[in-house]
Amino acid sequence: xxxxxxxxxxxxxxxxxxxxxxxxxxxxxxxxxxxxxxxxxxxxxxxxxxxxxxxxxxxxxxxxxxxxxxxxxxxxxxxxxxxxxxxxxxxxxxxxxxxxxxxxxxxxxxxxxxxxxxxxxxxxxxxxxxxxxxxxxxxxxxxxxxxxxxxxxxxxxxxxxxxxxxxxxxxxxxxxxxxxxxxxxxxxxxxxxxxxxxxxxxxxxxxxxxxxxxxxxxxxxxxxxxxxxxxxxxxxxxxxxxxxxxxxxxxxxxxxxxxxxxxxxxxxxxxxxxxxxxxxxxxxxxxxxxxx
Amino acid sequence: xxxxxxxxxxxxxxxxxxxxxxxxxxxxxxxxxxxxxxxxxxxxxxxxxxxxxxxxxxxxxxxxxxxxxxxxxxxxxxxxxxxxxxxxxxxxxxxxxxxxxxxxxxxxxxxxxxxxxxxxxxxxxxxxxxxxxxxxxxxxxxxxxxxxxxxxxxxxxxxxxxxxxxxxxxxxxxxxxxxxxxxxxxxxxxxxxxxxxxxxxxxxxxxxxxxxxxxxxxxxxxxxxxxxxxx
Ligand SMILES: Nc1ncnc2c1ncn2[C@@H]1O[C@H](COP(=O)(O)OP(=O)(O)OP(=O)(O)O)[C@@H](O)[C@H]1O
Ligand SMILES: [Mg+2]
Numbered sequence: 001x002x003x004x005x006x007x008x009x010x011x012x013x014x015x016x017x018x019x020x021x022x023x024x025x026x027x028x029x030x031x032x033x034x035x036x037x038x039x040x041x042x043x044x045x046x047x048x049x050x051x052x053x054x055x056x057x058x059x060x061x062x063x064x065x066x067x068x069x070x071x072x073x074x075x076x077x078x079x080x081x082x083x084x085x086x087x088x089x090x091x092x093x094x095x096x097x098x099x100x101x102x103x104x105x106x107x108x109x110x111x112x113x114x115x116x117x118x119x120x121x122x123x124x125x126x127x128x129x130x131x132x133x134x135x136x137x138x139x140x141x142x143x144x145x146x147x148x149x150x151x152x153x154x155x156x157x158x159x160x161x162x163x164x165x166x167x168x169x170x171x172x173x174x175x176x177x178x179x180x181x182x183x184x185x186x187x188x189x190x191x192x193x194x195x196x197x198x199x200x201x202x203x204x205x206x207x208x209x210x211x212x213x214x215x216x217x218x219x220x221x222x223x224x225x226x227x228x229x230x231x232x233x234x235x236x237x238x239x240x241x242x243x244x245x246x247x248x249x250x251x252x253x254x255x256x257x258x259x260x261x262x263x264x265x266x267x268x269x270x271x272x273x274x275x276x277x278x279x280x281x282x283x284x285x286x287x288x289x290x291x292x
Numbered sequence: 293x294x295x296x297x298x299x300x301x302x303x304x305x306x307x308x309x310x311x312x313x314x315x316x317x318x319x320x321x322x323x324x325x326x327x328x329x330x331x332x333x334x335x336x337x338x339x340x341x342x343x344x345x346x347x348x349x350x351x352x353x354x355x356x357x358x359x360x361x362x363x364x365x366x367x368x369x370x371x372x373x374x375x376x377x378x379x380x381x382x383x384x385x386x387x388x389x390x391x392x393x394x395x396x397x398x399x400x401x402x403x404x405x406x407x408x409x410x411x412x413x414x415x416x417x418x419x420x421x422x423x424x425x426x427x428x429x430x431x432x433x434x435x436x437x438x439x440x441x442x443x444x445x446x447x448x449x450x451x452x453x454x455x456x457x458x459x460x461x462x463x464x465x466x467x468x469x470x471x472x473x474x475x476x477x478x479x480x481x482x483x484x485x486x487x488x489x490x491x492x493x494x495x496x497x498x499x500x501x502x503x504x505x506x507x508x509x510x511x512x513x514x515x516x517x518x519x520x521x522x523x
Contacts, residue, residue, distance in 0.1 A: 164394040167383070171391045174380045177342055181374060183366035183395035183441055 005136045007253045013142040013211065015249025016149030020204035021226035022233070022241050023156060027197030028077070030173040031190060032085060034092045035227055037099040040219025041106035042073040042198045046205025047214040048114060049073075051121045062124045062206075066148075069202035077198020078191050086190060089176075103219070110216040118213035127210065141210040148207055152200065157238060169193055225252070225265075228272045248272070293318040293445060293477050294339065299348030301331075301338050308334045309501045311348065314479075316445070321471045321478040323488045326498035332481045333375050335498070336447050339479070340372045341365050352445075367397065371443035375450050375481075377430040381423030385414055385433055388422050392440040400442070407436040410466050428459040435466065446470065449481045460484075467491065 021043060028036045046069035053061040053068060080102060088095045123141050130139035160166040172179045172189045180186050201219075208218065229248055233240030248268060255264035294316040301309040308331045316322045324332050337343045339350055341362040349358045357365055366372075380388050389404050396403075408415055411432040417425060422433060431451060438446060448467065452460040464487055470476045471491065482488045488495060497505040 164390075167387055167391045168394065170383060171380050174382055175378065178374065178378045178380065179391075180342065180362035181340060181366065181372045181378075182392040182437060183363050184391070185361070185363045185395075187361075 004254075004257060007257050008136055008250075009138050009142040009146075011250035011253035012246070013145040013249075014252055015246045016145045017204050017207050017222065018226050018229050018249055019149050019242060019245035020152055020200055020207065021222055022229040022245060023153065023238075024197040024200035024204075025226055025230050026241065027193050027200075029230065031081075031193055032089070032092070032095050032099075034096045034099075035230070036197075037096065037223075038080060038102040038106060039099075039198070039201055039226075040221075040223035041103050041110075042076055042201035042219070043205040043208065043222060044106070044110060044214070044216065044219040045069070045076055046073045046202030047121075047209050047218055048110065048205075049202065050206040050209045051114075051119055051214050054121050059122055059124045062127075065206045065209075066203055069206045070199040071202075073202025073205065074195040074199030077194040077201075080198075081191050081194035085194075086187065107216045107220070114216070116216065118215035120213045121209040123210050145207045145210060148203070152203065153238070153242065156196075156200070165192070225268070228269070232272050232275060293353060294479065295349075295351040296335070296339060297349050297351070299335075299338055299345040299350070301334055301343055301345045303334070303343075307346075307501070309338070309345075312498070312501070312503055313506075314496060314503075316477060316479050318444075318477055319475055320493040321467075321480060321491050323492035323495040324479070324481045324498060325483065325485075325488060325495055330498040331501040332498055333449055334501075336372065336374075336449050336479070336481060339447060340370065363395070366395070366441055366443075369441075369444035370447065371438035371441050371445070372447045373431075373434045373438045373449060373451060375453065377427045377434060377454070379422035379425070379430045379433050379437070382421055384419050384421055385425070386418040388433055388437055389440055392437045396441050398442065403440050403442055407439040410439060410470075411436050411462065428455045431455055431463065432459070435463065439470075443476065445477045445479065447479045450483065451480075452482070452484055452487065464491075 021039070024042075025035060025039050028039065049069040049072045050062065050065035053065045057064070080099075084098055084102070085095060088098060127141045127144055130137055130143075132138070160170060168179075168184055168189050169192070171182065171184060172186050172193075176186055179189070204222075205218070208214070208222075225248060229241055229244045232248070233242075233244035251268050251271060252264055255267050259267070294314070296312060296314040298311045298313060299309055300307060300311060312331075312335060314322070314324070314335070324335060326332055334343060338345055341357070341360060345358065349356055351357065352365070352368060352370070355368075357368070380391070383391060389407060393399060393401070393404060413429070414432055414436060417429065422430060425433065435448070435451065451463050451467070455463065467478065467480070468491060471478050480488070480492070494508050495506065496503050
């Protein structure tokens with residue numbers, strides 16, 4: 001029983017990472033109408049950024065890695081939008097293939113730069129250890145990931161709902177032409193949306209270095225689950241995404257406890273498919289493609 | 293103020309406009325008329341830059357804006373109320389106005405009040421998502437949104453289409469006031485002949501993507517011109 005309870009922080013921290021990834025995916029989904037297949041590689045970019053920084057500046061560089069990885073992954077996303085994706089708006093299938101191709105190229109690039117084997121970043125000293133909460137061992141690194149996700153979600157919510165830039169972003173997603181007629185520089189907003197969505201993936205990548213190794217396939221491992229969160233939560237619904245991420249994260253870690261990792265993944269997939277049979281529109285009904 | 297010369301415009305492979313000329317002098321109200329599907333909306337979209345002509349030019353105050361991005365045309369003083377009661381459905385009425393204000397360079401808050409004074413009924417819906425408004429209410433919002441930028445040239449595409457009579461009156465009065473009292477230049481697409489007759493200084497009639505008649509509103513009484521408009 002105690003061992004089972006110890007799956008709780010693991011499940012919650014997986015949920016937190018999935019949520020960060022899904023949040024970013026939703027941003028770029030609103031823009032393109034399809035999932036950005038290269039999103040996983042922005043996670044990887046964030047993780048390698050943390051690893052490299054550690055090599056240069058030691059393990060106290062961890063906190064610095066968060067904004068730096070946000071910038072690195074964000075700029076990669078911005079570049080992708082500017083160089084390729086903006087030429088394909090309104091052509092979802094082409095966009096899907098295009099981002100898939102970019103994903104493969106980035107993975108190969110990582111293999112060439114860092115080698116195929118996984119590397120390991122060490123967690124900073126102040127994140128080792130943990131506390132006992134009502135008999136459950138809560139490791140600090142998992143708690144930190146949880147906190148990070150909460151901060152990011154609240155920040156993103158506030159940004160979208162309250163700030164002028166967020167308003168502009170929602171306007172462009174809802175009606176691109178009307179946004180232009182209203183005087184909004186839609187191209188600039190598009191680039192910024194990609195910066196933000198991809199940057200969040202980079203932050204998720206840094207979080208992942210706390211709980212596992214970094215490799216070229218890191219993104220691929222999480223992207224499917226994040227995609228399931230987006231679909232099950234109802235596209236573009238913040239509330240739905242939070243619930244779906246927690247459900248999936250917990251399910252994943254408990255199933256992993258009873259079976260093994262790959263069987264758990266299959267079982268989760270089956271559960272989501274079954275859920276979507278009952279509620280094809282996801283947990284919350286989608287009205288247009290809202291972000292909040 | 294606005295000179296459109298010889299524009300050819302296509303939707304994909306199908307050419308819709310053939311050498312259309314249009315002149316909108318400063319301070320005038322010009323009306324574009326014609327049956328359904330002759331290319332009126334296409335012409336306004338070209339003036340606003342969402343469609344780019346294959347040939348011909350669009351000139352605003354002596355500056356060639358044929359290839360200028362839409363948002364920069366808005367900065368230069370143009371505003372557009374597209375056909376069909378367009379609003380951002382999941383933004384509240386207030387946010388719909390706010391987002392337009394924030395895109396301007398002047399950021400003059402009084403512009404919001406001035407816009408709402410044109411359609412005071414909107415004040416009671418400020419917190420409601422625009423998607424929940426009726427068509428007529430949304431059309432009032434669309435016009436108010438366009439006025440936020442304090443335009444010098446206002447383009448309206450069938451503003452009274454699908455709107456109940458009392459709101460039609462309100463919209464007509466608003467356009468009349470903006471043009472008559474505030475001296476705003478207006479380019480109006482309107483099928484409703486009485487409205488056009490009362491307000492327009494001049495008009496053009498489109499048929500199958502070509503200008504088949506242009507003149508002053510006095511000509512609209514002409515039998516031949518009326519026939520071109522009948523469906
Ligand atoms: N997005 C589009 N793609 C292809 N063809 C289009 C598109 N929009 C309009 N058309 C075609 O272009 C022609 C002109 O359309 P337009 O909307 O300009 O007409 P209109 O005069 O505004 O008509 P209405 O009075 O019904 O609003 C029509 O034949 C229409 O079928
Ligand atoms: Mg039309």
